Amino acid sequence: MELLYLAAALPVVLSLSWAKFRGLEYILINYRWVFVCFFLLPISVIYDVFYFVRNWIVFKLNSAPKLHDKKVQDVQRQVKQWASDGCQTQMCTARPGWMTVSFRQGLYKRTMRNINVNLIDILEVDTTNRQVVRVEPLATMGQITATLNPLGWTLPVLPELDDLTVGGLIMGVGIETSSHKYGLFQHCCVAFELVLADGSVVKCSKDENPDLFYAVPWSYGTLGFLVSADIKIIPAKKYLRMEYKPVHSFNEILRVFEEETKKKTGNEFVEGLMYSENEAVIMTGNMTNDAPSDKINSIGNFWKPWFFKHVEGFLRTGPGVEYIPLRHYYHRHTRSIFWELQDIIPFGNHPVFRYLFGWMVPPKISLLKLTQGETIKRMYEQHQMIQDMLVPMADLGSALKCFHKEVKLYPLWLCPFYLPNLPGMVHPKGDKDAMYVDIGAYGEPKVNNFDPVKTTRNIEEFVRKVQGFQMLYADSYMTREEFREMFDHTLYDKMRGQLNCKKAFPEVYDKVNKKART
Ligand SMILES: Cc1cc2nc3c(=O)[nH]c(=O)nc-3n(C[C@H](O)[C@H](O)[C@H](O)COP(=O)(O)OP(=O)(O)OC[C@H]3O[C@@H](n4cnc5c(N)ncnc54)[C@H](O)[C@@H]3O)c2cc1C
Ligand SMILES: *[C@@H]1O[C@H](CO)[C@@H](O)[C@H](O)[C@H]1NC(C)=O
Numbered sequence: 001m002e003l004l005y006l007a008a009a010l011p012v013v014l015s016l017s018w019a020k021f022r023g024l025e026y027i028l029i030n031y032r033w034v035f036v037c038f039f040l041l042p043i044s045v046i047y048d049v050f051y052f053v054r055n056w057i058v059f060k061l062n063s064a065p066k067l068h069d070k071k072v073q074d075v076q077r078q079v080k081q082w083a084s085d086g087c088q089t090q091m092c093t094a095r096p097g098w099m100t101v102s103f104r105q106g107l108y109k110r111t112m113r114n115i116n117v118n119l120i121d122i123l124e125v126d127t128t129n130r131q132v133v134r135v136e137p138l139a140t141m142g143q144i145t146a147t148l149n150p151l152g153w154t155l156p157v158l159p160e161l162d163d164l165t166v167g168g169l170i171m172g173v174g175i176e177t178s179s180h181k182y183g184l185f186q187h188c189c190v191a192f193e194l195v196l197a198d199g200s201v202v203k204c205s206k207d208e209n210p211d212l213f214y215a216v217p218w219s220y221g222t223l224g225f226l227v228s229a230d231i232k233i234i235p236a237k238k239y240l241r242m243e244y245k246p247v248h249s250f251n252e253i254l255r256v257f258e259e260e261t262k263k264k265t266g267n268e269f270v271e272g273l274m275y276s277e278n279e280a281v282i283m284t285g286n287m288t289n290d291a292p293s294d295k296i297n298s299i300g301n302f303w304k305p306w307f308f309k310h311v312e313g314f315l316r317t318g319p320g321v322e323y324i325p326l327r328h329y330y331h332r333h334t335r336s337i338f339w340e341l342q343d344i345i346p347f348g349n350h351p352v353f354r355y356l357f358g359w360m361v362p363p364k365i366s367l368l369k370l371t372q373g374e375t376i377k378r379m380y381e382q383h384q385m386i387q388d389m390l391v392p393m394a395d396l397g398s399a400l401k402c403f404h405k406e407v408k409l410y411p412l413w414l415c416p417f418y419l420p421n422l423p424g425m426v427h428p429k430g431d432k433d434a435m436y437v438d439i440g441a442y443g444e445p446k447v448n449n450f451d452p453v454k455t456t457r458n459i460e461e462f463v464r465k466v467q468g469f470q471m472l473y474a475d476s477y478m479t480r481e482e483f484r485e486m487f488d489h490t491l492y493d494k495m496r497g498q499l500n501c502k503k504a505f506p507e508v509y510d511k512v513n514k515k516a517r518t
Helices: 002-021 025-030 032-061 064-084 141-151 166-171 210-215 250-262 307-312 326-330 351-360 365-370 373-383 393-406 452-465 480-486 490-498 508-512
Strands: 091-093 113-115 122-126 132-135 189-195 201-205 225-232 239-247 269-276 279-288 320-325 385-392 412-419 434-443
Touching: 032 141, 032 351, 032 365, 064 113, 064 122, 064 189, 064 225, 122 141, 132 141, 141 326, 166 225, 189 210, 201 210, 210 490, 239 250, 239 326, 250 269, 250 279, 250 393, 250 412, 250 434, 269 307, 279 307, 320 326, 385 393, 385 452, 393 412, 393 434, 393 452, 452 480, 480 508
Parallel strands: 091 113
Antiparallel strands: 122 132, 132 225, 189 201, 189 225, 239 279, 239 320, 269 279, 269 412, 385 434, 412 434
16 A cells, blocks of 8 residues: 555655756645645545556455455554564564654654554454444544445544544544534444454453553554444434534634533533634534525535635634535545645635636645654744643633643634543543543644743643643654553553553553654
8 A cells, every 4th residue: 555655756755856946846835736736636636546446446346354364463463573583672563654644744653663553454244133334443534434435324423524534533532513412433443353462362442341442542542453343323314404603702702512412402612723712613513304496505516615715614604504415525634634734735625716627625744744854843833832631621711721822823723522530541521521622733823932842841831730631643742651641551551561562562652752753
């Protein structure tokens, strides 16, 4: 898979090196869109079409289940080989760092023993008895909706970007606008299958090896290699009936957002986009099969405005109702990568651009990373912030004030989620289930004194104080002690001892802290 990708990207990498060689770095930075539009976009399209067709054929032929056991045995063989070679360095998956959605790459990929976990398929869709889908860890969200939705089913929590993988969402974290009802992605999983440090395969669920089951989420591949997961599915409907509620004061934002989240009769989806300290659009939605044809808006069509721009319009026009095809809703922020793409293709939302090139958007995050070069990377590090902070709903007001003071970065993404009191790294600090909110800040901070380290540390400190959590795909500047204060390591440490992980895998902190990444 990586090979094909690399072959496709080779011309870009070569031309980049050539351009650097000719001292053209200035042009590369200021006219990055030229590269993105004429190289990255077409390659992204070819890649997506290839995998769409490939996955469709594999699913129709039903060939993946037969191959699964063989592929798992191959992972086992590699782990046993590592042991018989004397356990010299710790292990990690061989997936290159530039392929992941996170903007950072782990330095450890270069030094640790790389284990190929090449498991990319949907194994089984059981719509009758257990109502679960069984998938391999590299299956992506785009692939899963493309398979499940036509069958009339969906995942209760379906994280937004097409390229997010099941493995990344379980070992890391996954969240969506239905999370206030169903919890995080991990809470929709009913079983995991892992290859452990001793090369054995185990299954775990809340009834079978429960300690392992609860320790896996947020463990970042440091307890074993995930080789499959059973995830709950629920019936899907064709459309989402969406209500847009513009609000124009800080207190109203808090009030409407909380009220819609906790509404007794229940909205199935709740999301907020804040456009300034005092302006936001709160969106609520339910699935439905019937839609008046004049109210249908297929927001995912390539010529349509970027979603966050469309939503902003309701601040001027007042409340509105639309019916959005379900899959368009799920991947509503995909085309503009939330609002990250506006910094790369500044005119990307211009109608002329959308009609001519829109069908190729977005460029793959992985290819953007692969081709960005040192200068652009440094520029991003100094001037951009990408963070998701998870805070208790009760502290949302002070959290927004903190973000405003530290970064003044808008739009801000607000996504409520339900956090059950279960064992593991992340649970409410009291002994009760609680409602939390994910605050997503992506883009260029507008404060004058933005300093990536100092500012992020200030926000991290705030989040620890209110007993919240940082999403670990982003830059974390915490010390080991601060990290252990934020994440409950009790069960994790116990499992690492029991499963002999110390030699086999680093601790989560050693994979996710800023020094471990480039
Ligand atoms: C622009 C942007 C937008 C985002 N939007 C969302 C969003 O809408 N919703 C959301 O929930 N999240 C979002 N995220 C964050 C996302 O949740 C994380 O990046 C997440 O970790 C998934 O990324 P990935 O699939 O690329 O996983 P990876 O980064 O590849 O994996 C994450 C970790 O899991 C480990 N891992 C993966 N597979 C295995 C395996 N088989 N065995 C053992 N360990 C494994 C890896 O070693 C790694 O440490 C966003 C991130 C960015 C940058
Ligand atoms: C969703 O359904 C619930 C229960 O019927 C209702 O209270 C809520 O207003 C609906 N929301 C939308 C956006 O239609």
